[in-house]
Amino acid sequence: MEYSQITYGVADSVATITLSRPERMNAFTDVMMREVIDAFDRVDADDGVRVVIVTGAGERAFCAGADLGGGGETFAKGGSDIQTPVGVPRDGGGMVSLRIFECTKPVIGAINGAAVGVGVTMTLPMDIRLASDNARFGFVFARRGIVPEACSSWFLPRLVGISTAAEWCYSGRVFPAAEALERGLVRSVHAPDDLLPAALELAREIADNTAPVSVALTRQMLWRMLGADHPMEAHRVDSRGIQSRGASADAREGVESFLEKRPPVYPVKVSDGLPDLFVDYVEPEFH
DSSP, X not given: OOOSSEEEEEETTEEEEEEOOGGGTTOBOHHHHHHHHHHHHHHXXXXXXXXXXEEESSSSEXXXXXXXXXXXXXXXXXXXXXXXXXXXXXXXXXXXHHHHHTOSSOEEEEEOSEEETHHHHTTTTSSEEEEETTOEEEOOGGGGTSOOOTTHHHHHHHHHOHHHHHHHXXXXXXXXXXHHHHTTSOSEEEOHHHHHHHHHHHHXXXXXXXXXXXXXXXXXXXXXGGGOSSHHHHHHHHHHHHHHHHTSHHHHHHHHHHHTTSOOOOOOOGGGOOOOOOOSOOOTTOO
């Protein structure tokens, strides 16, 4: 796919996806939705990519939300041109969020400016969010007569707690990066020129030191266990993971490189396939 509303590049095992409609503050469209999904497909297909950074073009905005160029009828069709089996248009932001959720590589959001509406909800399934000190955030849906989307009713309370999520969504107010940091939405706040270098430094810490398959499985474990009813569910998954990974060439390399005091070179690739740690059965020994 050729991209017209994002840019995509890979350097030193880090992929950067840039929302690129700076003349429209990187406002979200169906075209952008398809391009972002395609870019994450490329990420997962490329074993050379270890970490993803998502940012916006220009200094004004990460993504100012849905493109409102359609005026009062902007939301009339209810979603994207893609429909569910029962004919309900699928929410385009939700399709992006679900694709990010399913990604096998860690995703870092470098939020360089305004992140409003889908511009903030699409960042929620990203693993770590960093913000420029001129970033602004807003879950403004109730102020536009609609409701939160992009699976944010699932992600947001898990990230910041139900009380903060309710306050931000009920009021729809726009708030500064300092509040996003205080409430736990972002990991750190940086001067504009320092944002991408900070994101890259974090990406390098992951890419240079960890086993790709271990990170991919850990990402699944952390996110999916957010919905678990009991720690026993995590115990079952952990046990399968330790058994599978412990017998792998990566585990041998991890131990040997540590003992030999050298950088690890992990041989197992994500494209080789991931073990299924979430088999839907209860083993007799687990009770």
